[in-house]
Structure formats: structure tokens, C-alpha cells
Amino acid sequence: MAKKKSSTPMMDQYHAIKEAHRDKLLLFRMGDFYELFFDDAVKAHELLGLVLTSRSKGENPIPMAGLPHHQLERYLKDLINAGQKVAICDQLEDPAAAKGIVKRGVTRVVTPGTVLEEACLPGESNNFLCAVDPGEARAGLAWIDISTGEFLVLNVPPEQLGDEIERLAPAETLVPREAMRDGEALHDTLKHRHLGALSRRDDYDFDIAGGARRLLDHFGVATLDGFGLSPDDPAIGAAGAILAYLGETQLTELAHVRRLRLITRSDHLVLDRTTQRNLELTHALLQGGRDSTLLKVIDRTRTAPGARRMKDWLLNPLAALAPIRRRQEAVGELMHDHLLRAELREILAGIADLERIMARVATGRVNARELVALRRSAEQLPTLAAVAGRMQAPLLLELAGDIDLLEDMAGRIAATLVDEPPAALKDGGLIRAGVEAQLDELREVRAGGKDWIKQFQQAEQERTGIPSLKVGFNKVFGYYIEVTHTHKDKVPEDYDRKQTLTNAERYITPALKERERQVLGAEERIVELEYRLFIALRDEMAAHIERVQAVAHALAALDVLAALAEYGALRQCCLPEVHESIDSAIVEGRHPVVETLLPENEFVPNDTRFGEADSLIQIITGPNMAGKSTYIRQVALLTVLAQMGAPVPAKSMTLGLVDRIFTRVGAADDLARGQSTFMVEMAETANILNNATDRSLIILDEVGRGTSTFDGVSLAWAITEFLHHRVRARTLFATHYHELAELGVILERAENHNVAVRDWSGEIIFLHKIQPGASDRSYGIQVARLAGLPPETIERAREILLGLENQAADRDYNYLREGEVLRAAAREVQMDLFAPQHVPPDPLVEEIAKIDPDHFSPMQALQEIQKLVQKARKKAGL
Ligand code: ADP
Ligand code: MG
Secondary structure: OOOOOOOOHHHHHHHHHHHOOOOOEEEEEEOOEEEEEHHHHHHHHHHHOOOOEEEOOOOOOEEEEEEEHHHHHHHHHHHHHOOOOEEEEEEOOOOOOOOOOOOEEEEEEEOOOOOOOHHHOOOOOOOOEEEEEOOOOOEEEEEEEOOOOEEEEEEEOHHHHHHHHHHHOOOEEEEEOHHHOOOOHHHHHHOOOOOOEEEEEOHHHHOHHHHHHHHHHHHOOOOOHHHOOOOOOHHHHHHHHHHHHHHHHHOOOOOOOOOOEEOOHHHEOEEOHHHHHHOOOOOOOOOOOOOOOHHHHHOOOOOHHHHHHHHHHHHOOEOOHHHHHHHHHHHHHHHHOHHHHHHHHHHHOOOOOHHHHHHHHHOOOOOHHHHHHHHHHHHHHHHHHHHHOOOOOHHHHHHHHOOOOOHHHHHHHHHHEOOOOOOOOOOOOOEOOOOOHHHHHHHHHHOOOHHHHHHHHHHHHHHHOOOOOEEEEEOOOEEEEEEEHHHHHHOOOOOEEEEEOOOEEEEEOHHHHHHHHHHHHHHHHHHHHHHHHHHHHHHHHHOOHHHHHHHHHHHHHHHHHHHHHHHHHHOOOEOOEEEOOOOEEEEEEOOOOHHHHOOOOOOOOEEEEEEOOOEOEEEEEOOOOOOHHHHHHHHHHHHHHHHHOOOEOOOEEEEEOOOEEEEEOOOOOOHHHOOOHHHHHHHHHHHHHHHOOOOOEEEEEOOOOOOOHHHHHHHHHHHHHHHHHHHOOEEEEEEOOHHHHHHHHHOOOEEEEEEEEEEEOOEEEEEEEEEEOOOOOOOHHHHHHHOOOOHHHHHHHHHHHHHHHHHHHHOOOOHHHHHHHHHHHHHHHOOOOOOHHHOOOOHHHHHHHHOOHHHOOHHHHHHHHHHHHHHHHHHHOO
């Protein structure tokens, strides 16, 4: 839409401001409303349902929509969730005092990745702003959660960039504009990836030298060595782009961003986005299955920072023995000491989100309630420290040692702020009495000043000689002097009548008027003074950000450790033994999520063993619904838990460290990426064959299902051989092609397993028990019957199968000739699936056919006819 310049000075002002924020919705403060104009108004109308009106009716009406200023946060939430960026333009001077047009300016820019409004932030997840520097040999990635102050960077091979970003699930991603053009490598890498809101920025924002300068400046350091960064790391460019962007959007100091953490992938068990999704770590695959994730089952944290940390540990398990064992020791102690755990969790429940409160302190957005929450949390710390003092595990001791009691801060807040202040900062009622003499005096004045009234009353009584003269104050009428009618004639000249009562008159004098003015002025000055005292307190607190962050970090870790211990204790778990070799074994392992969905004790535990020499690859056959998928995922989930340092649902487990888990599970259609199921399946498989190492764990579920049987079996066969000969990774391969069990026999380090089922006179019973050996047949027809396929279809399938089996016995059976065999088998049975003679006759017809009329008496014949007619009518619904 063409933006017709309006001639009014205010619209000129609007256009000037909008010019600098073309890519955002501009909320323009006018009186009690934020107004949007032109296209912004139309968009707000569509997204928020705001009423679309117009300004300056007539020839060129300007579309306009407005929202009440006190509802800003609510509307911001919807805009941010819709991926919009918003510039908030406020009045920079008091409209009453302004000469001409009120001065306005943008005070804040809010984008999905930089939002700080409580209502817009997910409590249990981080809200990441991410930046990408495509680099050359290596790419750089940086991400920050400004609501907590966490700032991280990573250097990666360019081909892994897409995966890394997806793992982060950012709310917003910054990319260099030129490098992101169609046809550029970065564009291809990031195409179809989930990037959150995309913000294209000037390429020089990503410059490494410029980034280094911004980082040095922000952290006040002389070198980046301390962060483990080398001068040519592309991660520096990405981090610099983030600082540049925050500089433009936040318009405040980022004093709570104190650390930059360089991530090295070898420190962690890598779980790519596909694997995270397939294993349903934090999100269920099926809609409606919201609760059936591993996170939901293990997350028994009591604080929001704890919940965020839990998610972080789950998605980034460890890959080295020492840190895993440190966590295990801590979890073990808390698992066994029920009392210690209960006390710790009880105290944690009373502690607020200190990370986010301090971020709000740093950015000047904190309110008095949040500072009181900080104080109340700090007051819990001595009790917490006392409980922590009883702990033994080194990690627990270290965390306990990090708990600074923050007594000075709590003391200052307690001494300054009332216990239950209002949320608003500019209405007063925040500061305690006794904090500041001037404030106390003003409040005394505002309350009417009882002492002052008493003195004034006495003086007036003496002056007028009216002993019953009374001076009073009320909120509606202000001050008054009350004189009963009896003494009316003694009233002096300077008394002005104000109000007449039944038996008295009320007056005011110039002295009282002056007093009234002071009282009204007091209110304003109180609010101003309270606000100033609050800001002083806030700034004082801001000096201690680092101390509070250290406490918050320690508490979050304690919360996660206690939560994992709680899970372990309640679910009869064990702590696995981790080591460096490959051999691994699980005894009576259970699927942590499925077991919670079944009635108590109905889940059938299973054993697993990987031996480097003889059983690296396990081929699991069995009919559909037997429990194959559940079993192989269970092994992956227990591995994730083990490397988090968490307890696992098993009787015992030993695990050789895993560097990466790969999964190829189910036939998930990735419609968002516009690829066919089979294409996705093969792309995922290619990724596994190319990137897995001998320390990886590979979970393959029904590979080759997306194509014809011949293709599928052949591909699956070749893939398994490759994994066996080349990759040598621990692999679980579930398949309903029982032909593949051949591999378990041929390949040296492969083993066959099957899921036990019992065939009960044609009915199939699932035992869910994994046992050695291949499944003898696929039971597909029995399963189809359970699913309710029509009996004649089942019968026909049985015939064809029988024919197939005969053929296979005759000719030297080879699955590659299956089609030929199938055709022959179907021919042999000599029946067409759709031939009319194959439809079984109606039971009534059968019954009639059985009648032997020769032996009926006339009476019997009549009865028989009646019976048949009744049946026929019933059947016809008559
Ligand atoms: P498959 O992959 O062999 O087709 P699934 O793993 O999908 O079978 O399992 C089918 C159903 O069987 C699951 O939904 C689950 O309820 C049940 N099941 C699987 N494993 C077990 C087990 N070990 N104990 C009890 N029930 C199980
Ligand atoms: Mg399955």
C-alpha cells in the first residue's frame, strides 16, 4: 500500500519513526492507546482481531487500529508468537507540559528472540536467539537466552550447521543477508530448517574482527583466549552479530550476560534433531500424546531454572566417564537418602526463578514484587545450606559450596520494600516506613497530619473562643472547620463557608487551603520519591548479578539431581556402570515411558547384550505389534539416561560410552520439507552410514518399508552388511521381514532375536519377550485378523500363503524371486479374489439347503417355513 504522506505534524512524526523500523510493527503511543497505522493496522487487525478504523476520514482515510496501553503485554504475546517484530514508540515527555507536538521515540524493540516480557516467555524452556556465520572451512553458531543471560558459541563443519540449529529450536535466527541469497550455500543448508523468526542482517555484522571487538568490549576483557576461542573462529562473528542486534533492540545494558561458553561437541553424546524426535525426548510424535515423552517422565524438578536445566541435560548427555560418574554419585546419594532428598526438594519449591529476576534487574524491568521474591528466596538459603551441609558426594558438596547466602541483599530488600508491594512502580506503596525521613513526613502530610490538625484546632479554639470548634479532614471535601449553629456569630471574617450540615456549618480558611495544596502535592512527591528509592535499590542489586547467577546455577543443578533421584527411587531404577569398552548389557530393562502408560507390572522387562566380538548387531524379527519398536527405543533411551548420569529403569546396566545415537524409526512423512517418505528414510539412513563411528549406537526400525518388498529387503540387507563390515557400531535392527534373519546367521558379529508370540489356535498372543533366534514366520495374517479385516480376505490370504510356502519348498526358495513365486502360488490355488463364487453363501441359504423335505410331516413343514420366514424378516429388518 502506498503510504500517502499526511500533512499533520503528528503523522509526519509517525513516518519519520516508521522509516527506521520498516520491518516491524510500530506501536505508536497516543494518550492511553498504542495505535497502528496503514499496513501495520491491517496486520494487527488480522493477527489480534483489533477493530480497524480510520484516521482523517475523507479522501484518503488512513487505516488505524489501537490497543489500550495497559494491555500491551497480552497483545505482545500474540504478536511474538505469530513471529512478528514490534517497535514500541512512547511519549518521551509529559503531554500536558509539551509545547506543540509531544516528543516521541522508540523505547524498545521486541522480537521473538529478544522478548523479556514474562507473559511471552516459556517458563520451562529457554528462549534462544541464534546467529549463524557461514564461515568457510568452518561455520560459526552463537545463541543466547537474554531472559537468563546464557550465551553460547560453537564452531561446526558447515554441513552440520542445519542439524545444530534445529537442535536448538531457536525462537529467532540472525543470518547475513548476502550469504543467505537464493543459490548461496547457506541458503541451501538452512532451507526447510526450523529457524524460528528469520532476521536478515548486514553481512558486516558477522565479521570476525568486528565481533571480537564487540565481545572484548561487552565482557571488558583484553583477549578472547579465556573463553577458549581462537582469533579466526567463525563463532566470534556469530556472537558479534548477536551483540550488534541486541544493541539495537534492547536499548539497555546487558549486565547479566557475564559469560560466554564455547561448546565442544566431543564433550557430549550427540542427539541430532531426528533422533530427539524419534525417541520422543521432549515432544511426542503423535499429537495428543503430549505426556508421553521421556522429559515428562523424569522431570520432577521444583523450579523453573531446574526444569530448563533438566531439558538441557536430557538433550545434551555427557560423553566422558568422569563427569557422568560425578553426577551418578550425587544422584545415588539423594536416591538413597530419602529424608535429605525430601527436605531439599521442599526448600527448592519455595525458590523463585532467580535467573530471570536478575535478567530483569539488569535490563531495568524488574518490579518490586520480583525483588521481594528474590528476598524470600534468599531467606531460604541458610536452611538449604544446612541441609546441603549433610551431603557427601563431591558434586553435591561443590554445589553446596557455591551457595552464597545473599544475606546482605535479602537484608537490604527486606529493610526497603514492604512485604507485599503492588506490581506497578509508579503508584507508590513500595517503600517501608522508616527508610527515609522525608518520605515519612510526606506520608504524614498526605494522611491529613493528625498532629498538625490537633495543633491547628487548639489555636483556632483559642482565637475564636469557641471551645467546641472542630478541625477535620476527609478525602472528598479536604480540610474543614466545623462550628455548631449555637456559635455561628463568633465565626471570624476569614472563614469561608463550605458546607451546611443539620446543626453545624463547615468553613475553610486561607491557611487551611494552603495546607490542602501541600497534601495534594505530597501524593505526587511520595510516588516520585518511592520510585527513586526503588531504582536506587534496583541498581544496588544490579551490582550483585554475578553472585545471584552463581547461586541460581547451583540451585538448578541441585534441583535436577534431586529430581533424577526422585525418579530413580520411585521407579525402581538402578545407576548404570559406565566404562570405556564397547561391551554393554542391560538386565531386565524397561521402556521408561511405555511402562508408565501400562497398568502396574504389565510391562515385560527385557535383557540386552552387545558383545564386540559376537553380537554388535542384533536383528529383531517378530510380527507387527509384538514390541520390536518399543524394545529398540528402550535401549536408546536407557543409554541417554545413563549418559545424563541419571538412574535407568532396569535391574542392572553396564554401558560402554556412546558418542552419538542415530535413529531411523517409523515412516514419518516430513511434509514440511516436501520430501517423500521413502526419500526421507533413505536420507536418514545415508546420514547414519556416513557419520556413525564404532562408538555409536544405531537404532533402525523397519528400514526399506517405504518401497517394494524386493527393493526393501535388498536395501536393508546391504545396509546391514555395511554396518557390520565398515562401521562396526552397536546396532539394533527391528524388522518384520523375517527373511533378514538370514543375516544373523551369516554375519559373524550379528545375532538374531525375536519377540515371543504364542499361536493359540489361529489367535495370536503377544508375550513382548525378546528371545534368541529368528522369528519363524511373520504372523501377518493373524495380526490382520485382529485388526478386523473381513474373514473372506483373511481366508484368501491364507490360501495364497499356503501356495507360496509349497512353491518355496519345491523350488530352491529365493526371496528375490518372490514375485514370480507369488504369481505361481496364486495361480495354483486357481481362484480369483473377486470371483463371485468365492463369496461365502448367506447362512440362511445354507440352512435352507440343508433341509430334507422328504422326511417332514406337513406340520413340521409348516413350522419350518414359519421359522425361516421369521429369520428372513428379521434379517431384512421387517
Ligand atoms: P512392533 O514394533 O513390533 O510392531 P510395538 O513396539 O509398536 O510393536 O509395540 C506394540 C504395543 O505392544 C505397544 O504399544 C505396547 O503397548 C505393547 N508393548 C510393547 N512392548 C511391551 C512390553 N515389553 N511389555 C508390555 N507391553 C509391550
Ligand atoms: Mg514397530
